[in-house]
Amino acid sequence: MIATKKREFKDLMENIKDYKSFFLVGCSECASLCGTGGEPELAELKETLEKEGKTVTGTFRAKTGCQVLGTKVELKPFKEHLDKTDVVIVMSCGAGTQAAVEIFPDKPVYQSNDTLFLANMTRYQIFDERCSLCGECILDETGGICPVTACPKGLLNGPCGGTNDGNCEVSPDIKCCWVRIYERLNKINRLDDMKKTREAKDWSKSQKPRALIARTKEEKKK
Amino acid sequence: MSFKDILNSGKFAVTAEIGPPKGTDIKEMLHHMEILRGKIDAANITDNQSAVMRISSIAVCKLALEYGLEPILQMTCRDRNRIGLQADLLGAYVLGIKNVLCMTGDHVSAGDHKQAKPVYDVESVQLLKIVDGMNNGKDMAGNDLKGATDYFQGAVVTPESNPIEPQLMKFEKKVKAGAKFFQTQAIYDIEKFKTFMAHARQFNVKIMAGIVVLKSAGMANFMNNFVPGIKVPQNLIDELKAAGKEKALDTGLNIAARHIKQLKDEKICDGVHIMAIGMEDKVPAIMERAGLL
Ligand code: SF4
Numbered sequence: 001m002i003a004t005k006k007r008e009f010k011d012l013m014e015n016i017k018d019y020k021s022f023f024l025v026g027c028s029e030c031a032s033l034c035g036t037g038g039e040p041e042l043a044e045l046k047e048t049l050e051k052e053g054k055t056v057t058g059t060f061r062a063k064t065g066c067q068v069l070g071t072k073v074e075l076k077p078f079k080e081h082l083d084k085t086d087v088v089i090v091m092s093c094g095a096g097t098q099a100a101v102e103i104f105p106d107k108p109v110y111q112s113n114d115t116l117f118l119a120n121m122t123r124y125q126i127f128d129e130r131c132s133l134c135g136e137c138i139l140d141e142t143g144g145i146c147p148v149t150a151c152p153k154g155l156l157n158g159p160c161g162g163t164n165d166g167n168c169e170v171s172p173d174i175k176c177c178w179v180r181i182y183e184r185l186n187k188i189n190r191l192d193d194m195k196k197t198r199e200a201k202d203w204s205k206s207q208k209p210r211a212l213i214a215r216t217k218e219e220k221k222k
Numbered sequence: 223m224s225f226k227d228i229l230n231s232g233k234f235a236v237t238a239e240i241g242p243p244k245g246t247d248i249k250e251m252l253h254h255m256e257i258l259r260g261k262i263d264a265a266n267i268t269d270n271q272s273a274v275m276r277i278s279s280i281a282v283c284k285l286a287l288e289y290g291l292e293p294i295l296q297m298t299c300r301d302r303n304r305i306g307l308q309a310d311l312l313g314a315y316v317l318g319i320k321n322v323l324c325m326t327g328d329h330v331s332a333g334d335h336k337q338a339k340p341v342y343d344v345e346s347v348q349l350l351k352i353v354d355g356m357n358n359g360k361d362m363a364g365n366d367l368k369g370a371t372d373y374f375q376g377a378v379v380t381p382e383s384n385p386i387e388p389q390l391m392k393f394e395k396k397v398k399a400g401a402k403f404f405q406t407q408a409i410y411d412i413e414k415f416k417t418f419m420a421h422a423r424q425f426n427v428k429i430m431a432g433i434v435v436l437k438s439a440g441m442a443n444f445m446n447n448f449v450p451g452i453k454v455p456q457n458l459i460d461e462l463k464a465a466g467k468e469k470a471l472d473t474g475l476n477i478a479a480r481h482i483k484q485l486k487d488e489k490i491c492d493g494v495h496i497m498a499i500g501m502e503d504k505v506p507a508i509m510e511r512a513g514l515l
């Protein structure tokens with residue numbers, strides 16, 4: 001899932017101060033789990049905006065806000081509300097915001113969140129980053145722990161000199177991922193994987209912007 | 223004799239560190255070069271040490287050459303991608319720089335530009351492979367170079383790293399990647415260092431022990447608590463304490479000299495790398511007390 005964090009309300013206000021009426025779009029997926037774009041947050045932002053003297057023409061929680069077509073269809077019944085709206089505020093991730101930009105070519109779209117990372121939820125509303133979408137996965141060689149992400153330097157060949165009794169030089173709150181990888185490979189009897197020299201990463205594999213057509217040709221025709 | 227020839231001839235080599243200053247006033251640094259010239263075999267020129275922005279290492283290496291001090295270019299992977307690193311390797315070579323120390327580099331969060339984007343496009347092991355390739359006339363992408371380099375390339379290792387096994391595996395990767403010499407993180411426990419050396423001696427590489435002068439018991443405690451991979455044994459801390467405030471630094475110099483002498487006399491390793499950290503002027507005194515001058 002995608003982790004998001006609410007922006008300070010005053011920063012959002014600064015961006016939208018010139019407008020009067022707003023339509024709020026949340027998302028039932030990641031943003032709901034993060035507590036940034038679910039029903040309670042939609043209601044809360046509506047109330048706050050109204051307190052500031054703004055009009056909220058409607059609120060809506062998309063099923064999957066990053067899905068452009070689906071969200072567009074879901075928004076059809078809200079046409080009347082939307083016609084009366086100056087600005088759409090999206091309360092999901094940067095992908096959700098840009099889905100809305102595509103859906104509303106003639107309206108300004110603002111976002112209430114900052115988008116952080118591809119997240120694992122370890123406990124309710126506690127998230128950490130384990131994959132940074134590098135485009136060429138090496139997990140099979142590293143005991144299933146990703147050094148591209150878990151090491152602040154993204155080192156591929158073992159710990160740096162800063163590794164400190166199992167912790168990372170960058171912060172005592174981070175475990176040195178290469179010690180974790182070492183311990184895991186040791187446990188699963190695959191320490192030889194650690195002895196292999198890994199070549200530098202091919203960053204062309206993650207050249208932006210990326211796109212993907214996952215369906216087959218036949219499906220496309222249909 | 224060049225640094226490479228000294229190490230290869232089996233003579234006990236001594237290197238020290240020069241940290242380029244932040245700013246254009248280089249008087250003090252040149253003074254340090256003056257003091258070290260003719261005494262040490264080569265000087266490491268640090269590369270934005272601790273991720274603090276300073277004069278570039280290559281520029282100061284060139285100055286060192288002009289001052290008659292053989293430089294070891296420290297090169298970290300923090301600030302340049304593979305294109306920048308290779309361009310600088312070629313550039314440094316045509317300026318007459320023959321030694322390079324390949325390191326990953328402290329993270330930007332340790333330095334004075336914490337908002338910087340850390341690069342780490344490649345890391346120490348891969349940088350060593352790049353140097354090896356360039357020595358053989360090829361860039362990293364396999365393209366032919368019009369004129370190869372002939373670097374004497376080295377790397378770093380932390381013998382007191384905990385846990386030690388991953389560190390030793392990386393050490394071996396660095397050897398395979400072409401490292402010819404190693405300078406270690408500061409060591410204080412010679413007996414423990416001997417264990418590391420027994421392992422390192424399986425490989426055909428030169429090892430120079432890292433020496434950092436202890437200025438006080440406080441500094442020793444600080445390093446034990448906050449500097450990764452450094453362990454100052456209690457007996458040395460006691461020795462510094464017993465010396466009292468006035469004599470602590472002098473005792474620290476004696477400890478460094480004593481360790482160097484033992485490393486040399488017992489032929490434990492191939493040389494020492496003295497990191498004086500702001501006390502470059504004390505290096506000759508240490509060498510004298512160690513019987514090296
Ligand atoms: S190597 Fe790491 S960042 Fe790359 S795809 Fe695999 S888990 Fe994600």
Ligand code: SF4
Nearest residue numbers: 151160168169176177
């Ligand atoms: S201490 Fe470990 S996790 Fe931290 S930067 Fe070094 S190798 Fe990476």
